Amino acid sequence: MEIEFKKIELEDRELIDRYLNQKTYRSCELIFPNIYLWSREYPTKFAIVENALVFQGILENGEPSITFPAGEQEEIHKAMDVMMDWFLEQGKEFHMHLVQEQEYELLELWYPGKFRIAYHRDSADYVYETEKLTTLAGKKLHGKRNHINKFKENYPDWVYEPMTRENVEDCFQMALKWREEAECEQDEAKRAEMCVTLNALRLMEELQLKGGLLRANPEGEVIAFTIGEPLNPDTFVVHIEKAFSDIQGAYPMINQQFVAHEAQEFLYVNREEDTGAEGLRKAKLSYRPAFLVEKGKVTYVKDGGKNHDED
Secondary structure (H helix, E strand, C coil): CCCEEEEEEHHHHHHHHHHHHCCCCCCCCCHHHHHHHHHHHHHHEEEEEEEEEEEEEEECCCEECCCEEECCCEEEEEEHHHHHHHHHCCCCCCCEECCCHHHHHHHHCCCEEEEEEEEHHHHHHEEEEHHHHHHHCCCHHHHHHHHHHHHHCCCCEEEECCCCCCCCCCHHHHHHHHHHCCHHCCCCHCCCCCCHHHHHHCCCCCCCCCCEEEEECCCEEEEEEEEEEEECCCEEEEEEEEEEECCCCCHHHHHHHHHHHCCCCCCEEEECCCCCCHHHHHHHCCCCCCCCEECCEEEECCCCEEEECEE
């Protein structure tokens, strides 16, 4: 059985979006700009199988893994049958990644007891109420308000600007400085993330992304910037956020200002996962998420026994 998985290009957006728009979940990964940008760093490809969209990635052990198909439910079921046969013909173990609870429930409905899912805490997305990220009201977010007030006290002439073709180069130069300070070239994961950041800045218009930036004063250099986009009708996703760590309050300030200017028509803001980094997890939890979007890895259970794990 031949299934042609192809590299993701900008001209594939209309086709891919046609299928992704049928998903209503809040996972940050399955949205075209994120898929396209990260496919430059990791070998992600796509194919249309039984009129459903399937992405293929490669696990650390070199084995293929697919996403849950996107499309109409009947076509998804057919695509799953085909992909199960495809793995068998390839002599490969069946693997799926980024599978959400609603999707696993369909697998259980169609193939009772045939699959196991293991949720991975490090990949869970943090989703917040937009209003709370904007106002930072309440005792639990008192510390965030203090950081912002300190920033405003230290930089009374600060300005926020939407990212445009006129100021995006300033963000690019700030990112290069941030890359050097963070020693990104010494760490593979940091290097990949910075490549995605720089490419996102280069392709802001082509990828239809939204951005915002902070300056300490109207004539000053960029000290923080962030990039995001609508994820679905009620959720906005923040993909990238960079600020100089020696400027107190820069991170909470760009976070609050970007949401206040760009996400007010949305009920929720997805600020992506923490990747297991202790400091990042602590920071994301400190904003009091409304809920987490869990994603799991699915494998085929050879003996047909039902399993449901979490790691």
